[in-house]
Amino acid sequence: MGEYNPTILQAQHTSDDEILDKMPLDPKALGGDSSVVIMELLQRFKVRDVMKRKIIAISRKASLREAQKLMRENRISGLPVCEEGRLYGIVSVNDIINALDNGWIDDSCETHMATNLVVLEAGMPLAFALRYFNNYTYGRFPVLDSERKLVGIISQRDVMRALLYELSVEIRKLERKSARGANAAPEHATSANFFRREWAVVRNDLSRAGHAANDIKQILRERKIDRVVARRVAVAAYELEINICIHSHGGILTLLISDDAITITAKDRGPGIPDIAWALRDGASTANDWIRSMGFGAGMGLPNSKRVADDFDIQSEVGKFTKVTCLFKIAKQTVAEETK
Amino acid sequence: MTAVEIAEKIEGKVEVPVEGASADGLYVGDLLSDVMGHAGEGCALVTIQNHLNTIAVCTLVGCAVIVLCHSRPVPPDMAEAAAREGVAIVITPLSQYAVARALSFLPPAEH
Numbered sequence: 001m002g003e004y005n006p007t008i009l010q011a012q013h014t015s016d017d018e019i020l021d022k023m024p025l026d027p028k029a030l031g032g033d034s035s036v037v038i039m040e041l042l043q044r045f046k047v048r049d050v051m052k053r054k055i056i057a058i059s060r061k062a063s064l065r066e067a068q069k070l071m072r073e074n075r076i077s078g079l080p081v082c083e084e085g086r087l088y089g090i091v092s093v094n095d096i097i098n099a100l101d102n103g104w105i106d107d108s109c110e111t112h113m114a115t116n117l118v119v120l121e122a123g124m125p126l127a128f129a130l131r132y133f134n135n136y137t138y139g140r141f142p143v144l145d146s147e148r149k150l151v152g153i154i155s156q157r158d159v160m161r162a163l164l165y166e167l168s169v170e171i172r173k174l175e176r177k178s179a180r181g182a183n184a185a186p187e188h189a190t191s192a193n194f195f196r197r198e199w200a201v202v203r204n205d206l207s208r209a210g211h212a213a214n215d216i217k218q219i220l221r222e223r224k225i226d227r228v229v230a231r232r233v234a235v236a237a238y239e240l241e242i243n244i245c246i247h248s249h250g251g252i253l254t255l256l257i258s259d260d261a262i263t264i265t266a267k268d269r270g271p272g273i274p275d276i277a278w279a280l281r282d283g284a285s286t287a288n289d290w291i292r293s294m295g296f297g298a299g300m301g302l303p304n305s306k307r308v309a310d311d312f313d314i315q316s317e318v319g320k321f322t323k324v325t326c327l328f329k330i331a332k333q334t335v336a337e338e339t340k
Numbered sequence: 341m342t343a344v345e346i347a348e349k350i351e352g353k354v355e356v357p358v359e360g361a362s363a364d365g366l367y368v369g370d371l372l373s374d375v376m377g378h379a380g381e382g383c384a385l386v387t388i389q390n391h392l393n394t395i396a397v398c399t400l401v402g403c404a405v406i407v408l409c410h411s412r413p414v415p416p417d418m419a420e421a422a423a424r425e426g427v428a429i430v431i432t433p434l435s436q437y438a439v440a441r442a443l444s445f446l447p448p449a450e451h
Contacts, residue, residue, distance in 0.1 A: 135415045207417070210396025217400060231451075234400045235376055242373075295372035295389045304377045 051152035089113030365449025383449030
C-alpha cells in the first residue's frame with residue numbers, strides 16, 4: 001500500500017456538519033425575496049472570506065480504507081484527493097460504501113474517486129456559492145484560487161455562520177439608524193398620470209439583475225404603453241441595471257412616467273467613469289472575465305441604451321457617482337386613456 | 341413552429357416544456373447584450389448561456405424558446421424561472437451553427 005500521505009493541515013470539523021448538510025438553506029430566504037442588506041452581504045462577501053482554509057486531504061495512491069479512516073476520525077463526509085495543491089478528485093461517503101459493498105476498499109483513491117468536480121473560485125461572491133448549494137446536492141464544495149490550486153472547502157454551515165454574524169452587525173446598524181427617525185422611505189407617488197418607482201440594484205448580483213427591468217416591463221404593460229416603446233424602455237432599463245450591477249458599488253434604478261414621457265434613471269454610488277466619450281463607444285468595456293463568461297460586459301450597455309432612447313444623458317464624477325438618464329416620448333393620450 | 345417541432349429537427353429534447361411556446365424566427369448569440377439589442381420578438385434564441393440571465397433577456401425581448409447547444413445542462417434555478425416566465429428550453433448536442441443550418445428555413449429574427 002505504501003504511500004499513505006494524507007495532508008492534514010488541521011482537523012476542525014464537528015458532527016453537526018452532517019446535520020446541517022441535510023438541512024439546505026432556503027434559497028428564497030437568502031437571495032430570492034430578501035432585503036437589500038442581505039443581498040449586499042451576499043455580494044460583498046467572497047467565498048474566500050467564509051471558506052475553511054484548513055483542508056484535510058488524501059493522496060491519489062492512498063487506499064480507500066485510509067480515506068475511510070480519515071473521514072471517520074475527522075467526521076467529514078467528503079475528502080479531497082489533492083497533491084501539492086492540485087485537486088485530482090473527491091472521495092465521498094458513497095464511494096466508501098460502494099467500495100465496502102463491492103470489495104474494492106483496498107484499491108487506491110484515484111481509481112474510484114469522483115473526478116467530474118464542481119468547484120467554486122475563492123473570489124466569487126457568496127451569493128454564487130448559495131446558488132451552487134441550491135443547484136447541486138453536494139454539502140460542500142472545494143474552493144480553488146485563480147491558479148486553480150485548492151485553497152479551501154466551503155460548506156453550508158460556513159456560509160450560515162458568517163451570515164448570522166454579519167447580519168447581527170448590520171441589524172444593529174439599522175436599529176441605530178431607525179432610532180434616528182425613518183420616514184424617508186420613497187413611495188410611488190401616483191397622481192393621475194404620474195408614476196414613480198425605485199429599485200435598489202446590488203453590486204455583482206447577476207442572479208437578481210433583470211428584476212427591475214422585468215417589473216418595469218410589467219408596469220408598462222399594465223398601463224397599456226405601446227409595445228414597441230415598452231420594449232425600448234425595458235432594454236434600456238435592463239442594460240442600465242446590469243451596468244449598475246457589474247460596474248458600480250450599487251445604486252438605484254428609477255422609473256418615472258409622466259403625461260408625455262417615460263424616464264429611466266440609473267444612479268450609482270461610484271466609482272464613476274473617467275472618460276465618458278470612451279465608455280459610450282461600442283465595445284468599450286472594463287468588465288472582468290467572469291462577467292464576460294456570463295454573456296455581459298461586452299461594452300454594449302451604454303451604446304444600446306443610448307440607441308433605444310429618444311433622449312440620453314450621462315453624468316459622472318470619478319470616485320462619486322454615475323447617473324444615466326434615458327427619456328422615451330409617449331403619446332399623451334396613451335397614459336391618460338388607460339387611467340380612466 | 342413549436343418547441344417540440346424545433347427539438348425534432350435538431351436531435352434535441354424539450355427540457356422545460358411550455359404549452360404553446362413557439363417561434364417564427366431564429367436568433368443566434370451568446371452575448372446577451374447583443375441578444376438584448378438585436379433579437380426580434382417571437383424568435384427562438386440559440387445559445388450556450390445556460391443561466392438565469394438568459395431567461396431575463398428572453399422575457400424582455402419576447403423570445404419564448406431557448407435552444408441550448410452542446411448539451412449544456414439547465415440549472416434548476418434557470419428551469420424554474422423559465423417555467424414561471426413561459427420560456428421553453430430545448431437542449432441539443434449540436435453546435436450553434438449546426439442548429440442554425442438545421443433550422444435555416446426560419447427567417448432571421450432581428451430587431
